[in-house]
Amino acid sequence: MRIFVTGGAGFIGSNFVHHLLNKHTSDEIIVFDTLTYAGNLANLPSLSTTARLSFIQGDICDERSVLQALAGCDAIVHFAAETHVDRSLVETQNFIATNVQGTYVLLEAARKRHLQRFLYISTDEVYGNACSPAGVSRPSLESDSLRPLSPYAASKAGADTLAFSYWASYELPVTITRCSNNYGPYQYPEKQIPLFILNALEDRPLPIYGDGQHSRDWIHVYDHCAALDLLLHHTEGQPIAGEIFNIGAHQERSTLENATTILKVLEKPGEQISFVKDRLGHVRRHAVDTEKIYQQLGWQTQIPFDEGIKQTIDWYRNNTAWLADLKQKNNEFLQKALNLGL
Numbered sequence: 001m002r003i004f005v006t007g008g009a010g011f012i013g014s015n016f017v018h019h020l021l022n023k024h025t026s027d028e029i030i031v032f033d034t035l036t037y038a039g040n041l042a043n044l045p046s047l048s049t050t051a052r053l054s055f056i057q058g059d060i061c062d063e064r065s066v067l068q069a070l071a072g073c074d075a076i077v078h079f080a081a082e083t084h085v086d087r088s089l090v091e092t093q094n095f096i097a098t099n100v101q102g103t104y105v106l107l108e109a110a111r112k113r114h115l116q117r118f119l120y121i122s123t124d125e126v127y128g129n130a131c132s133p134a135g136v137s138r139p140s141l142e143s144d145s146l147r148p149l150s151p152y153a154a155s156k157a158g159a160d161t162l163a164f165s166y167w168a169s170y171e172l173p174v175t176i177t178r179c180s181n182n183y184g185p186y187q188y189p190e191k192q193i194p195l196f197i198l199n200a201l202e203d204r205p206l207p208i209y210g211d212g213q214h215s216r217d218w219i220h221v222y223d224h225c226a227a228l229d230l231l232l233h234h235t236e237g238q239p240i241a242g243e244i245f246n247i248g249a250h251q252e253r254s255t256l257e258n259a260t261t262i263l264k265v266l267e268k269p270g271e272q273i274s275f276v277k278d279r280l281g282h283v284r285r286h287a288v289d290t291e292k293i294y295q296q297l298g299w300q301t302q303i304p305f306d307e308g309i310k311q312t313i314d315w316y317r318n319n320t321a322w323l324a325d326l327k328q329k330n331n332e333f334l335q336k337a338l339n340l341g342l
C-alpha cells in the first residue's frame with residue numbers, strides 16, 4: 001500500500017509511521033505535514049535512512065498541493081490537527097481552519113483520487129462528559145450523541161461528522177476512530193504527561209487545574225497505533241467503511257494521581273504539586289467503551305499504565321537532545337506551554 005499520513009511529524013502520527021515501517025515492510029509512506037510548532041522532523045529519524053518513507057511539507061488546507069501529493073496513493077490516515085484544548089480557547093480560528101476546513105479539503109481530494117481507505121483520527125473529546133443519555137456516568141459508546149465542550153472538541157466533532165457524511169453521500173470508504181488520551185515518546189510538552197515529567201525533572205511546579213479530580217483514560221501511543229494498523233490493513237470480516245470505533249485503555253486516572261505517580265517515580269517532593277485556576281469548560285470525565293473494536297477486530301491494549309509511564313519518563317530523561325532541539329527551534333511556544341496555567 002502507498003499510505004498518505006497527514007500530521008506524520010506530530011506525536012501520534014510519527015509513532016504510527018514508525019509502527020508501519022517496522023510491521024509492514026512493503027508499505028510506502030508519504031508524510032504530509034506543515035510543521036507547526038508541534039510537528040518536528042526530529043520525530044522521524046528514519047526519514048534519512050528509509051527509502052520507502054518520504055516527506056512533503058504542506059498545508060492540508062491547500063487544495064492543489066494535497067491533490068497533487070495524493071496521486072498514486074491508496075489510503076489516507078489523517079492525524080493533522082490543532083490538538084491542544086487550552087490553545088483552542090485562545091486561538092480558535094486556527095482550530096476551525098485546520099481541523100474543519102483542512103479535513104474537508106482532504107475528503108474532497110480523496111474522493112477525486114478514488115482512495116480505498118480514509119482513516120479519520122477523531123477523539124473521545126467529541127462526546128463531552130462521559131455519560132448516558134439519562135446523565136448517568138458511564139464510558140461513551142460510538143452511538144452516543146456528540147456534545148463537544150471546547151472549541152477544540154467542537155472542531156473535531158465537525159470534521160468527524162463531515163467525514164461520515166462523505167461515506168453516506170459518496171461512499172468514500174471513511175472509517176472514524178475516537179481515541180482517549182495518549183502518552184508516550186515524542187509528545188509535545190504542552191500536554192499533561194510530558195509537561196509534568198519535564199517540570200518535575202527541572203524542579204518546576206506541576207500545575208493542576210481546579211481540584212485535580214478530572215479524569216481521563218490513558219492509553220500508550222503504541223497501543224493506539226496497533227489499533228489503527230488493524231483498521232488500515234483490514235480486509236476480511238465485517239467491512240469497516242462507514243464505521244466508527246472507540247479506542248481506549250480502561251485506565252482512568254485523575255490529574256492528581258498522574259502528578260503524584262510522576263513525582264514518585266522521579267523521587268521528587270510532593271510540594272512540586274501546585275493547584276492553579278481551572279480550565280474553562282473543563283470536562284470532568286472522558287472514558288470510552290471499546291467493546292466494538294474488541295469484538296470486531298480482537299484488539300486490546302498490551303501496555304499497563306504503570307509500565308508505560310515508567311518507560312515514558314525514561315524516554316524524556318534520556319532524550320535530552322530532542323528537547324534541546326525543541327527549545328532551540330520554537331522556544332516561544334515551549335515556554336508558553338511550560339507556563340500555561342501557572
Ligand SMILES: Cc1cn([C@H]2C[C@H](O)[C@@H](COP(=O)(O)OP(=O)(O)O[C@H]3O[C@H](C)C(=O)[C@H](O)[C@H]3O)O2)c(=O)[nH]c1=O
Nearest residue numbers: 083084085123180181190191192207208209214255341
Ligand atoms: C496541560 C495540563 C492539563 N491538565 C489537566 C487537564 C485535563 O483534565 C488533563 C489532560 O489535559 P491535556 O491537555 O493533556 O489533554 P486533554 O485536554 O484531555 O486532551 C487530550 O486528549 C484528547 C483525547 C485529545 O483529543 C486532545 O488532542 C489531547 O490534547 O490534565 C492540568 O491539570 N494541568 C496541565 O498543565
